[in-house]
Amino acid sequence: MPARILIAEDHPPSLELMRYLLGAHGYATLSAANGREALDLARQERPDLIICDLQMPDVDGYGVVRELKQDEGFRGVPLLAVTAFSMLGDREDALRAGFDGYFSKPIEPETFVAAIEQFLPAPLRTGRNNGG
Numbered sequence: 081m082p083a084r085i086l087i088a089e090d091h092p093p094s095l096e097l098m099r100y101l102l103g104a105h106g107y108a109t110l111s112a113a114n115g116r117e118a119l120d121l122a123r124q125e126r127p128d129l130i131i132c133d134l135q136m137p138d139v140d141g142y143g144v145v146r147e148l149k150q151d152e153g154f155r156g157v158p159l160l161a162v163t164a165f166s167m168l169g170d171r172e173d174a175l176r177a178g179f180d181g182y183f184s185k186p187i188e189p190e191t192f193v194a195a196i197e198q199f200l201p202a203p204l205r206t207g208r209n210n211g212g
């Protein structure tokens with residue numbers, strides 16, 4: 081079964097690009113426009129991996145990681161941060177907060193899905209990345 085991936089992103093063009101790229105590689109996606117929606121959807125839908133923008137209204141990415149990392153049910157679910165304003169220290173802050181990985185925007189269409197797949201166990205990958 082291909083992974084089900086939750087994307088939390090308040091910038092619609094970035095959300096659409098990530099959805100498109102993952103969908104084109106056979107992954108099912110769920111979308112949230114802020115951290116509160118992301119937490120609700122994560123608990124309802126139990127995705128296999130979560131991609132989370134750091135800067136979002138209501139509950140931001142740090143709020144999402146703080147709550148989910150306290151939740152036994154999300155142990156082993158990779159939580160990946162993305163951020164538009166990549167500043168010195170962002171990466172370290174994100175990893176220290178509990179994110180398993182970090183990506184800076186803009187999303188690179190050629191490499192995005194392969195980078196995400198590194199965080200998925202092999203049985204959850206679609207294997208559609210061979211040969212680019």
Ligand code: MN
Pocket residue numbers: 089090091133134135136
């Ligand atoms: Mn944002």
